[in-house]
Amino acid sequence: MGLMQAIGSRVRGALTVGEGGLRPQPAAGYLRGLPEAQILAIPTPILRDAKEDVRIAWGRAAARAVDALHNNGWIAGVTEQMISLMIGDGLKPNLKPDFSWAGWDEAQSAAWARRAERRFQAWASNRWACDAGGRYTLAQIQAASVRSWFGAGEAVAELPSIERPGIEWRTKLRLLPAHWLSQKSSELERLDHGVFIDGHGAPAGYLFEVKSRFGMRTELRKAARDGYGRPIIAHVFDGTAGQVRGITPFAPILKVLRDYDQLSNATLTATMIHAIFAATVESDYPTSEVLDALSPAPTATGQLEGPGGFMAFMAQKLGWHQNVDIDLGRGSGVAHLLPGEKLMLHSSKSPNANYEPFANFLLREIARCAGAMFEDLTGDFRGATYSSVRAGIAKQWPLVLYRRKHVPVPISDAALEAFLEEEIDNGYLEIPGGIEAFLAHKAAICRATWRGPAKPVADELKAAKAHEMYRLMGTMTDEQICADLGEDWEDVYQQRAYEKARREDLTIHGGVTNGGADIDQMLDPEPAAILPQAGASQRGPAPRGGSQ
Template sequence: MKTSVPTIPRQTVVQAPRPAAQFLRPDKSGFISGWPRPALREASADVRQAWGAVASRAVETIQNSGWMTGAVDQAISDTLGTGLKLNANPDWEVCGFKSEEAASEWARKAEKRFRSWSRKPLECDARGKMTISQMADAALRSHYAFGESTARILTRRRRFATTETKVQLFSPLRLVQETREEARLHQGVFLDADGLPIGYRLRVRKDGAEETINLPARDRDGRALIVHIFDGAADQTRGISPFAPILKVFRQADQLADATLVAALMQTIFAATVKSDGLSDEVFDGMTVPGEGGQPDLTGLEAFLGVKEQFWSGNRIDLSQHGRINHLFFGEELEFHNSNHPHNNYLPFMRNLLREIARAIGVSYEAMAFDYENATYSSVRMGIASLWPLVVRRRQFVSSPFYQAVYDAWMEEQVFKGWLPFPGGYQAFLKVRTAATQAEWNGPAKPTADDLKSAKSMGERLERGVSNLAIECADLGFDWEDIADQRARESAYYQQRGLPDPHAAKGSPLVGHNGGPPMDDAVEEDADTGDETQQEDV
């Protein structure tokens, strides 16, 4: 016989999950889990898949939208202005110059000659149409449309042209969208084992037909033959338009504007309707009597409509004639309809869309939309301070490489032909090409909301020793050595004609006229005399 043993219930212990720090913690609401997981891959693959769709829409957007055209023009003006200015700065020790002064003199001579060459389309442009600054403008515009800019460095001997170095811009559409891993061809760019571009596959038009050719990226001496500039990830071989993140936003703004305009037009072209009590079903039934065959007798209704038709045949509402008032039939009322669009939420929503577009392009909303309604002095200054690093970055990473590639090719011809003597000659130049063509490219000055306060800030920095002339002049888009040379020439010019030096320091005895008191004393005496004269006149 089995012994009955009482069972003691045991409490089940549930262990609580141990706390852990992690990304994407359990989502009880399902908000994150409902977000489709995008593919994770290299940037080059994303660019290859979306390049054509983004480029076509970006080009269409720039061509047909005043907002986007104005934003691109504003970004180009902030970055380039009328063009970047060369500030040659060769490494004089590596290049073999005897002294830093000799290298500086050589650099100033190179700057003047490059400036003269770059401003003559017949000398610098293979098509003979544009200056270097105009080509830089077009290259930056291509950056916004296609995400990249492309050009060729050619050697052409032309009539009426002294130099043979020519630049030819071409559309990035000429680069084929072909990828062959076995040939190391990625979107029309041939790469070596390290990912260095060594060649390009282009579609060119010859004798009315298009054909595909392969061109090397450089010649045997290292001179660039193809200039391909874009801003992107390290593994990209082609660029993509900065408009890619905002194409949807622009489409929303465009549709919002069109829909609001259609609704406003429908209501703005005001409508007038005649309200009438009319005939309800009960009244209609009361005016009819059964006739033969069960058909209603509409004699009473026809008589009523006949009287109404006779009334309106002699009266007409004509809204095209101002001030004309007509009598209405009894039981009728004339009602006018006005416009209720755009709605109160239209302007805030449109402003928010334009702010997102301006943020992606790299300009301020106020500059893009010309809307300074709620802007203050502090907000404008803060906006400029926030966007200026983006302008400098765009100038440094997108525009300066184009100028530098052109300057390198031009310098090589100058040294090769002996027009710009270099220590050791052409062969020595090829060995130290990078050190010899080292340069900085200065653009337009940082915009200010108050020039006087900006000038005082500059003077304060120089006085306290936390800045120097090179930095401050570069911020204004000038070369400090050019400023110093020009000031010296102006001072000498004034002194030769017995005039006070306009650049003498304040309080210096040189400020006054020859043989006269200093300018400060003269001003004080004139001020005192003026006060006395004024008191006498009063």
């Protein structure tokens, strides 16, 4: 087959013969509905690594997002709303250590975990013990890390060791401004956007640009971990493959925020104009004469002193209206005016009918990007129903849990890891093998989940009945129910046992003369009265844990 025959066969395979001659054969493909000229006219973004996009836009996006957090009521309000859902009054750990390597059973592991949790809570709730600056509790640092993530897309914390009088712990936590991280990159030093990378892509250190006490900007390099693996810098962000820095989650709506501000400013300006110019002059005289009558008249000295002919005109009007009674408050009447005069009352025509729908459209996009419901952003529950609110909470809550796990929890995990290392090294928390065993089994010993605030519900009674039904069906445990309520199931069990013992003690001594046994039976029914839970163990105590 010759060259021309081959070309002809290709053309005949791609074209069909019709009334107009050869025409393209239909085929599947992207952008096939647009002519080539239109395809080329569409602005085409550049495909590149995510870290390059972040490096180019980080400074401007972070500055605009932080400015919105400071000056935009919608953004500031929804940020605090999301913090309240993620943090509440503070995330609390529920340790689940694995001491199978040491031969411990679940009861021994649970007892050690309870003691470690109490020691950690004492450290976390003491500002002087927890914060390097002595100002914040761990809960406040967790909330500040979420604010930093919303503004800059990342949170940076340092874990120094500081001794203080009256405090038994040296471990401290300090949250650092994200913009302190350098924007520099160097292939020679393996420095990528302020982060030193090892051969596997893991962060080995960080380069900070800080101001000295003399106001000079200096560079400071810090390692990510020390020689024993203890965290020194905790850097938290969320992103895609290849990123080494984060970017604000508000980046997609920064333009929308500007559009909303422009809409609000334009509407306010129009409203003010209509409010100021609420009266108009309608006259049969030429415009030049009317303006001349309203303009000041020059005196003999050349100075402007009051309106000229306008005063004479007003004097004539005053004489006319002294004999005419205009009263719009009477039930009926006729107003007599000078010839050519019209009484016109103007009303404001702004905002127009399209303002609120379009403003709400922009606010819905902002709420969607923030991960909140429209009602949470605006506080406007008009038209909301129980079903719509319940559906909104159900769709929003998984995102809250995801952000909680990947923003404040990693910093809290780093603090917990450093705290347990110090406690074991000092002998306050004993484990087989001491500090050497901790360094060898750190991941197994530091296993923990973090409890946050209760899951919001639209109707607490219906939610309680649903929990009761799932528990009787054996598909939901007390641990899961307590997790939904933001409580530790073991704390609940211990408190119930204590209250039961107190009721029995008061019954014995006559403090409760009737109903004591009935109360115990109602609050602590016999096991046979409750269906067995799915997967419940018949040997020993139930495993520890709390889940979110």
